Amino acid sequence: xxxxxxxxxxxxxxxxxxxxxxxxxxxxxxxxxxxxxxxxxxxxxxxxxxxxxxxxxxxxxxxxxxxxxxxxxxxxxxxxxxxxxxxxxxxxxxxxxxxxxxxxxxxxxxxxxxxxxxxxxxxxxxxxxxxxxxxxxxxxxxxxxxxxxxxxxxxxxxxxxxxxxxxxxxxxxxxxxxxxxxxxxxxxxxxxxxxxxxxxxxxxxxxxxxxxxxxxxxxxxxxxxxxxxxxxxxxxxxxxxxxxxxxxxxxxxxxxxxxxxxxxx
Amino acid sequence: xxxxxxxxxxxxxxxxxxxxxxxxxxxxxxxxxxxxxxxxxxxxxxxxxxxxxxxxxxxxxxxxxxxxxxxxxxxxxxxxxxxxxxxxxxxxxxxxxxxxxxxxxxxxxxxxxxxxxxxxxxxxxxxxxxxxxxxxxxxxxxxxxxxxxxxxxxxxxxxxxxxxxxxxxxxxxxxxxxxxxxxxxxxxxxxxxxxxxxxxxxxxxxxxxxxxxxxxxxxxxxxxxxxxxxxxxxxxxxxxxxxxxxxxxxxxxxxxxxxxxxxxxxxxxxxxxxxxxxxxxxxxxxxxxxxxxxxxxxxxxxxxxxxxxxxxxxxxxxxxxxx
Ligand SMILES: Nc1ncnc2c1ncn2[C@@H]1O[C@H](COP(=O)(O)OP(=O)(O)OP(=O)(O)O)[C@@H](O)[C@H]1O
Ligand SMILES: [Mg+2]
Numbered sequence: 170x171x172x173x174x175x176x177x178x179x180x181x182x183x184x185x186x187x188x189x190x191x192x193x194x195x196x197x198x199x200x201x202x203x204x205x206x207x208x209x210x211x212x213x214x215x216x217x218x219x220x221x222x223x224x225x226x227x228x229x230x231x232x233x234x235x236x237x238x239x240x241x242x243x244x245x246x247x248x249x250x251x252x253x254x255x256x257x258x259x260x261x262x263x264x265x266x267x268x269x270x271x272x273x274x275x276x277x278x279x280x281x282x283x284x285x286x287x288x289x290x291x292x293x294x295x296x297x298x299x300x301x302x303x304x305x306x307x308x309x310x311x312x313x314x315x316x317x318x319x320x321x322x323x324x325x326x327x328x329x330x331x332x333x334x335x336x337x338x339x340x341x342x343x344x345x346x347x348x349x350x351x352x353x354x355x356x357x358x359x360x361x362x363x364x365x366x367x368x369x370x371x372x373x374x375x376x377x378x379x380x381x382x383x384x385x386x387x388x389x390x391x392x393x394x395x396x397x398x399x400x401x402x403x404x405x406x407x408x409x410x411x412x413x414x415x416x417x418x419x420x421x422x423x424x425x426x427x428x429x430x431x432x433x434x
Numbered sequence: 435x436x437x438x439x440x441x442x443x444x445x446x447x448x449x450x451x452x453x454x455x456x457x458x459x460x461x462x463x464x465x466x467x468x469x470x471x472x473x474x475x476x477x478x479x480x481x482x483x484x485x486x487x488x489x490x491x492x493x494x495x496x497x498x499x500x501x502x503x504x505x506x507x508x509x510x511x512x513x514x515x516x517x518x519x520x521x522x523x524x525x526x527x528x529x530x531x532x533x534x535x536x537x538x539x540x541x542x543x544x545x546x547x548x549x550x551x552x553x554x555x556x557x558x559x560x561x562x563x564x565x566x567x568x569x570x571x572x573x574x575x576x577x578x579x580x581x582x583x584x585x586x587x588x589x590x591x592x593x594x595x596x597x598x599x600x601x602x603x604x605x606x607x608x609x610x611x612x613x614x615x616x617x618x619x620x621x622x623x624x625x626x627x628x629x630x631x632x633x634x635x636x637x638x639x640x641x642x643x644x645x646x647x648x649x650x651x652x653x654x655x656x657x658x659x660x661x662x663x664x665x666x667x668x669x670x671x672x673x674x675x676x677x678x679x680x681x682x683x684x685x686x687x688x689x690x691x692x693x694x695x696x697x698x699x700x701x702x703x704x705x706x707x708x709x710x711x712x713x714x715x716x717x718x719x720x721x722x723x724x725x726x727x728x729x730x731x732x733x734x735x736x737x738x739x740x741x742x743x744x745x746x747x748x749x750x751x752x753x754x755x756x757x
Contacts, residue, residue, distance in 0.1 A: 222730050248736040260728045264749030273745065274735030324735060 170195035170233075171359050172219065172328060177230035179211075179218050184228070187382060188214045191230065194377050194387040196328070201350060201360045203373035203390055205397055210379040212363045213257070216330045219361070220254040221247045234328070248274075251327035257336060259317040263305040267316055270304050274324035288323040291352050292316075293345055311342065322353060329353065330361045335369045347372050367394055395424065399431040440469050440476050444516030444545045447575035450606040453541065458512045465509030470495055472517045472524060484511060484538070494525035494555075499540070503563075506537040510571075513542040520550040520579075527557050530570070534563035534593070542572040549582040549610065556586035564593045571601040574609070580638050581610015590618040592626055594651065600628040602643075605663075605751045608635060614643040620683075622651030631661040631751050634668025637697065641668075646675035649683035649713065656685040663692045663747045664700035672702040678713030687717040692724065692750060694743060 172195065179189040189211045196202045204212045217225040219232060221244045232240045239247055253274070262270075271285045272278075286296040292315040302308060304316065314334060321329050335346060350372050353360060364370050376393030378385040378400075386396050398404070404424070445455035457463030460477040466484045469477040475488040475495060483505030487498040499511060517524055532538060546552055562568050570590075576582040592598040598620075604612065609632065620626045632641045647656040658674040676685035689702035704717030724746045732742035 220730075220734055223726070244730060244733040245736060245738050248734050252734075253736075254734045256727075256731060260725070260731055262728065262746065262749050264752040265745070273732065273737060276736075320735065 171198040171235060172196040172361070173231075173233040173236075174215075174219075175231040175233065177215075177218070177232060178228045179214055179225055180228050182224050187228075189218070189379075190382040192379070192382075192384040193230075194384060196359060196361060197375065198327075198359055199354070199357060200374040201354060201362055201372055203362045203364055203370045203376040203393070204379060205364065205367075205370060205376060205393065206379035207401070209381075211382045212379055213332055215379070216254060216332050216361065216363055219330060220244060220252060248324075248326075251325075252330070253321045253324050253326040253328075254330040254332065255314070255317045255321045255334065257332040259313055261305050261308075261313065263303060265304045266300070267302050267304060268300045270316065271320045271323050274320055276325060284323055285319075288319040291322055292319045292349055294319065318349065322356070322358070325356070326358060328359045328361060330363075332363045333365065334362070335364055335366050343368065370394060395427050396431070399428045404428055440471060440514075441516070441518045443518050443547050444471070445514065445543070447545050447547060447606060448543055448573065450575065451573045451603060453543075453573070457510075457541075458514050458543070463509075463512070465507070465512055466499075467512040467514075468497060468499075469512075469514045470497075470516065470524075470526070472519060472522060481507065481509070483507065483536075486511070491525070491527075493523045494527070496527040497529070499528065499530045501532040501536045501538045501568075503533040504535045505533075507539075510539040510541040513540065514545065515542070515554070515556075516545045517552060517554070518546075518548055519552065520548050521552045523553045523555070525555045525557075528559070530558065530560045532560075532562045532566045532568050535565045536563065537567045539569040540571065542570070543575075544572065544584070545575045546582050547575065547577045548579070549577040550579040551583075553583045554585075556588070558586065558588040560588065560590040562590070562592045562596050562598055564595055566593065566596040566598075568596070569599040569601070572603070573606075574602075574604040575607045576604075576610050576612075578607055581608040581612075583610060584612045585614070587615045588617070590616070592618060592620045592624045594622045594624060596621075597625045598627070600626075600630075602628075602630045602632075602645075603751075604641065605631050605633040609633075609639045609641055612639075612641040612643075614641075614645075616643075616645045618645075618647045618656075620647060620649050620651060620654035620656055622680075623653045624651060624655075626654070626656040627659075628656070629659045629661075630672065630674075632663075632670050632672065633747065633751060634664040634670040634698070634700070635666060637667030639664075639668040639670075641670045641672075643670075643672045644675065645673070646677075647685060648677045648679060649685050649715075650679050652681045652683065654680060654683045658685075658687045658704075660687075660689045660702040661751055662690070662700050662702040663694075663751060664698040665694040665747075667695065667697040669699040670701070671699070673705055674702070674717075675705045675707075676715050676717075677706075678708035678710055678715040680710055681712045683710065683713045685713075685715040687715075689717070689719040690750065691719075691721050692747060693722070694747075
C-alpha cells in the first residue's frame with residue numbers, strides 16, 4: 170500500500186464534533202482510487218488531512234505513506250515526500266505567471282522550460298499560448314484547474330490528490346479529462362480522486378465510499394458505486410443506467426442482494 | 435556620444451526589475467538618454483523632438499527634459515541617476531516639460547548598489563501640456579548593505595485632456611531611510627494613474643511615501659494604487675491622498691498592505707476629501723496577511739511557509755496594474 174489510513178478520526182477545529190470517524194483503508198501504488206459519498210460526507214476533509222493542512226488535524230489514528238508514519242508531518246514535509254493536492258478551487262494569484270507557478274514545485278532546476286512544456290501538454294493546454302499567462306481572473310475556471318493539474322504533475326509526486334477535478338467542467342471535456350488521468354497513471358503516479366460523477370469515477374480502479382464521516386466500503390470501483398446507489402436508494406437508476414451501459418455489468422440478482430443488505434428493496 | 439565609460443554595476447539592478455539595462459547605454463539602445471554618475475554627467479543622447487540638458491552643480495545636477503510640441507515617440511527616454519560609491523550626497527533638480535500633443539514614456543532608474551550611508555535628494559517639477567500621454571516610471575535600488583537616505587519630492591501638473599501615469603517601484607534590495615512626496619495636480623478632463631510599490635525587508639528600512647492627487651479640473655479622473663509590504667522589522671508607511679476640488683471629478687485610492695515578522699510596521703492608507711459636491715472620491719483597502727489557503731497551496735508544492743510567503747509578496751508587488 171502506498172497510503173494507509175488506520176482508524177483515522179478528524180474532528181472539527183473546535184473539536185466539538187467528528188467529521189471523519191475511525192476510517193481505515195489503503196491505496197495501492199499505481200492505482201486510481203476514487204473517494205465518493207454525498208455532500209458533507211467528509212471527502213475533502215480526508216483529502217486535506219492526508220495533505221496535512223493545519224485546520225484538519227488527526228485526533229486519533231495514523232496515516233502511513235509507504236509504511237512511514239506521516240501523521241505529524243507538515244504540509245511541506247509531506248510534499249517533499251511526494252504527496253501533493255490539486256485544489257477544487259485553486260487560488261488566483263495575479264502576479265504569478267503560469268510558467269513561474271509550475272516551476273515552483275520542480276524538484277531540480279535543470280531543463281525547467283522543457284518540464285513546464287511537457288506538463289502543459291499533458292493537461293492539453295498549448296504551451297506557447299499559456300506559458301506566459303498570469304494565474305489571474307483571465308484564466309477560465311477549467312483552464313485554472315488544468316494549470317493546477319499541470320503544476321502537480323510537474324512535481325512528479327508519488328501520490329496526487331485531486332479534489333473534484335471535474336467540477337465546473339462540461340461533458341465535452343470529460344473524455345479529455347479521462348485521458349489526462351490515464352496519462353498521469355502512466356507516469357507511475359498514484360491518484361486519489363474525489364468526485365461526484367460516476368462517469369468520471371469509472372476510470373478508477375478502486376473506490377472508497379464515505380457516508381457521514383464513516384467508512385462504508387473500499388473495493389473495486391463498480392462495487393463501491395453499487396453500494397453508494399444502494400445506500401441512496403437509487404435502484405432504478407442503478408439498474409437502468411449505471412451498470413447496464415457501463416463497462417462492467419452486474420446481474421439484477423446481485424444488485425438486488427446489495428440493496429437488500431442496505432435494507433432497501 | 436559613443437561608448438562612454440558608465441559603471442555597469444549601477445545599471446545591473448535594472449535586470450531585477452526585468453528591464454534590459456543595455457537600453458540605457460548610449461550607442462546601444464534606442465531612445466533619448468541621460469546618465470549621471472554621482473555628480474558628473476557621463477552621457478547624453480538626444481532624439482528628434484526631445485531635448486535633454488544637464489548642468490552640473492556642486493552636489494549634483496539640474497536636468498531638463500523637454501518634449502517638443504507634437505512629439506510622439508515609442509522608445510522611452512532613459513534617465514539614470516547612479517552612484518557606485520558608498521557615501522556622498524547627490525542632489526537632482528529635474529524639470530520635465532511635455533508640450534501639447536506629445537506622447538512619451540520616461541524610464542528613470544536611481545541606483546546606488548554599494549550605498550552605505552549616502553544621500554540622494556530630488557526636487558522635480560513636471561509640466562504636462564494639453565492632449566498628452568505621458569508615463570513616468572521610476573525604479574530604485576539602494577544596494578544590500580544599509581540602503582540610502584533618499585528623499586525625492588515631485589510636483590506634477592497634468593494639463594487638459596492629458597493622461598499621466600506614474601509608476602514608482604522600490605521593491606528590490608534594502609531601501610534604507612526613504613521619504614517620498616508626490617503631488618499631482620490634474621486639470622480638466624485629465625486622467626491620472628499612480629502606482630507606488632515599496633518593500634521594507636529589515637529594521638534598517640523605514641519608508642514613508644505620500645502620494646497625492648488634487649483633482650482641480652472639471653471631469654478630471656484619478657486612481658492611486660499603493661502596495662506596501664514589510665517584513666522582519668521593516669517599516670513602510672504609505673498615504674494615498676485624493677482631493678476632489680472640481681465639478682464631476684472622480685478619484686479612487688486603492689491600498690494593499692502585507693506585514694510579516696516581529697516588529698514590522700506596514701500601513702497603506704487612503705485619505706480622501708471632496709470639496710466639490712458633484713465630485714466623487716472613493717477608496718478601498720486590503721490589509722494584513724495572505725489567505726492561509728494560498729500558503730497551503732504553495733506549501734503543497736514543497737515550499738516552506740517562508741518561501742511561500744516570499745513568492746506571494748513578490749507576486750503582489752509584481753502584479754500588473756489593470757484599470
Ligand atoms: N471547520 C469546520 N467546522 C465545522 N464543520 C466542518 C468544518 N469543516 C468541515 N465541516 C463539516 O464536515 C463535513 C464534511 O465536509 P467536507 O467538506 O469534507 O465534505 P465533502 O464530502 O467534501 O462534501 P462536498 O461533496 O460537498 O464537497 C460537512 O458537514 C462540513 O460542514
Ligand atoms: Mg468537498
